[in-house]
Amino acid sequence: TPPSLAAEILYMALLMGDIEERMVADLGCGTGTFALGASLMGAKEAIGIDIDPKAIVTSWRNADLLGLDNVRFYVADILEFNERVDVVFQNPPFGVQRRHADVPFLEKALSTSNVVYTIHKRGNEDFITDLAHKYGGRATNIIGGTIKIPKIFEFHKKKWKMVEVSIFRFVREVN
Template identity: 40%
Template sequence: MKKIIRKKHLEMRIQSIPSHPKPKVELEQYATPSVIASDLLWNALSLGDIENKNILDLGCGCGIFSIGSMLLGANSAIGVDIDEDAINVARQCSEEFDIDNINYIISDVCDLENNFDVDTIFQNPPFGSQKRADKGMDLNFVKKSHEISPDVLYSFHMASTEEFLIDYYEKLSFDITHIFRYSFPIPKIYEFHTKESRNVDVIVIRAST
């Protein structure tokens, strides 16, 4: 049986994952805070969605959900991100944590083939709030997840779009089982930011296929 770390230790390990060295504004790269990531992962674990499961982390960034899932006893994890810099950080961190059965793919999520054998998908997609052409990108992630057809999907979204999202998920024949709510801190990392930090209300939808 795999040894699973405690929630507090999980948060501490996630917190030690380096931030993106050069976040790109057009990709809306904001690291998921360790307290939020560890809480969501722990909820997923308690719901039977991680231990001995195959995990796919879409828009994985520096690998928080890929690595966190493996620390909680996942069978395997695959992280996908379009940004090579982020993938390099994730790979290095996975090696330092001595984690096996974890792989990373540099790719636009929308260009992925649908032949993944996964049980659970985690995704924290860009919301398209900074670049008009990217508006609705989170919906493209949801659509791709539906095509891959995991047992369970965990997906971050702006809380202000909740009503629309529920309708969108239902039209794709997803069954929404849980909605987790978080206050997501946005740090001052881009030139257009005028405040040191601001909080944004987000939801994470857990949906089954």
């Protein structure tokens, strides 16, 4: 997640009362941008989960450099994460190469937390809101943004690609 977009999302979450003294998870955390940012902004604890061991090593280094002791990072598939948290942040795969690759992320997020901030490729808003609704999620905010994606995978054709995204804040209705 680009730092400027992550900062915008984290600031929105702070204003909504979703960070301070909250237990936060960053699913598919990469280098820990959301977990580290939430920690710096007053989260009670932040947890980052990613399947890439190198990304988790970088996350731990970043936490150490920032002097943060209220963050934890784990190498794991997000489907293995079963802790209840107050808020989930995530920038899942968009499902372009593997159709609906973002679905397990949203399902896990809404089964783990009552508040979810999630980034998806623009144009899929109806699909994403319908899916969230199946799990009791209601979109309270949807904002637009742009992500500059570097060529990091073999299937990427261009050096950089600008992708229009929608950032959702879902609240899960609790019965």
